[in-house]
Amino acid sequence: MARACHRVPAPGIPARPPPRRLIVRGAALVATLALLPPLIGFHPYYVYVLSTAFxxxxxxxAWNLLAYGGQISFGHAAFFGLGAYGAALTSLAGVSPWAAIAAGGAVAVAGALLxxxxxxxxxxxxxxxxxxxYAELWRGIAQNWTAVSGGGAGLVGIPPLPTLAAVPLDLTRGHTGSYYVSLAVLAAALGVFGLMTRSRLGLALRAVREAADRAALLGIRPITWKLASFALSALLTGLxxxxxxxxxxxVEPDLVFGRFxxxxxxxxxxxxxxxxxxxxxxxxxxxxLFSELLLHPVAPALHQLPYAVALIVVILYLPGGLASLAKAPRD
Known part of the structure; x- marks a missing residue:
């Protein structure tokens, strides 16, 4: 008999809470990562690499959230770039970087709805x-709208994240501050995704992914839920x-709107x-981390090789990804 989580419930059935085991694992991962900077002596380079990893x-x-509804995007750089330029322009206008980052997320959502x-x-x-x-379109706009985007030269002098007065200085200064903010954004993204999978949004997206026509017969409007997943995915990407x-x-067009x-x-x-x-x-x-800390110092020309190898492994040998080996919670 199939497990209950594989069934598509009617829209009126309340969503289930996230499993306690998953919450504990996620919290343990975030707590472990929060302890790393003191252990590595707040080394600027390693802290920066870890921040970008987050x-x-x-x-x-965010991409996985969009795929949860059966949608595939080859242009998420559009939302990343819109968030980057939205935040940069807002911050350069004298607004607090914290509000600027939120504005970048809002710009990305607007682009996603479009x-x-x-x-x-x-x-x-x-x-x-x-x-x-769509991503290439925005890259072209950024390259040619010189009065706003700075053209191919981009925008420079973007303010750094401010120090948080309520937090010890060593934890909010320079790259260490970015480390904890990046970790907080990642934790929020994981929380949003985990809650989404057990919410009515997640149930609707799963129904649309597995059988859109059948979902429509149950009163689920595929277009509405697809737009919701696009907006939520873009929000996280824009932030x-x-x-x-x-x-x-x-920030410059080829950096943030590039296919990378x-x-x-x-x-x-x-x-x-x-x-x-x-x-x-x-x-x-x-x-x-393997690419930047191990491969890049030894063979810079090959530092993107792990991504190609990972894609080949998934296509040929491991279609379910690493989660299928670990038997991680899946739909």
Whole structure:
């Protein structure tokens, strides 16, 4: 007999709470990562690499959230770039970086609703190509709208994240502050995804993913829920983009709208295991740290090789990703 979690309930059935085991695992992971900076002596380079690893884990989780509803995006760099430019322009206008990052997330949501509404009836390869073209469209706009975006030269002098007066200085200064903010964003993304999978939104997205026509007969409007997943995924991606530009303090079109920020989160999510909560995060941390800390210092030209190998492994040998090996909670 199939497990109850595989059944698509009627819209009126209340969602189940997240399993305690999953909450404990996620909390343990975040707590362990929070203790790392003191253990590595607050080394600026290692703290920065770990911070960017958290951002990629957030991107992988955001991409996984979109895939939860059966939608495939090859253009998530559009939302990352919109969040980055939205935050950069807001911050350069004199607004607090914290509010600027939130503004970047809002800009990304607006961009997601635009493409989501236009491509709501697309799926599979057609949707993937549409999102890829959308990211390229925004890169072209950023390169040519010099008065606003700075053109190909981009924008520089973006303020760093401010020190939090209520927190000890060593924990909010420089890259260490970015570390804990990046970790907090990742924790929020994991929490949102975990709650979503057990909420009515998650149940509706699962129904749409498995049988959109049947879901429509149950009163579930696929377009509405697809737009909701697009917006939520873009929000997390845009927040990561806004935080990123306050870490590197520069933004330019090829950096934030490039295909790297579209393809790498996709690979991380697939390698970790689609629809699992922690799988994409663990894959993102492992792949990014292996690439930047082990491979890049030895063979810089090959530092992106792990992503290619991971994609080949998933396609040929491990279609369920690492989560299928660990028997992680899945739908």
């Amino acid at each position: 951002l990629f884990a957030t991107l992988a989780t 493409i989501g509404a236009a491509a709501a009836r697309l799926g599979g390869a057609a949707l993937a190509l549409a999102t890829l073209a 990561a983009g806004g935080l990123y530009v306050h870490m590197v303090r520069v 920020f579209s393809i790498v989160p996709l690979v991380m999510a697939m390698f970790g295991g689609l629809h699992s909560v922690l799988g994409p995060t663990l894959a993102a941390l492992g792949l990014h």
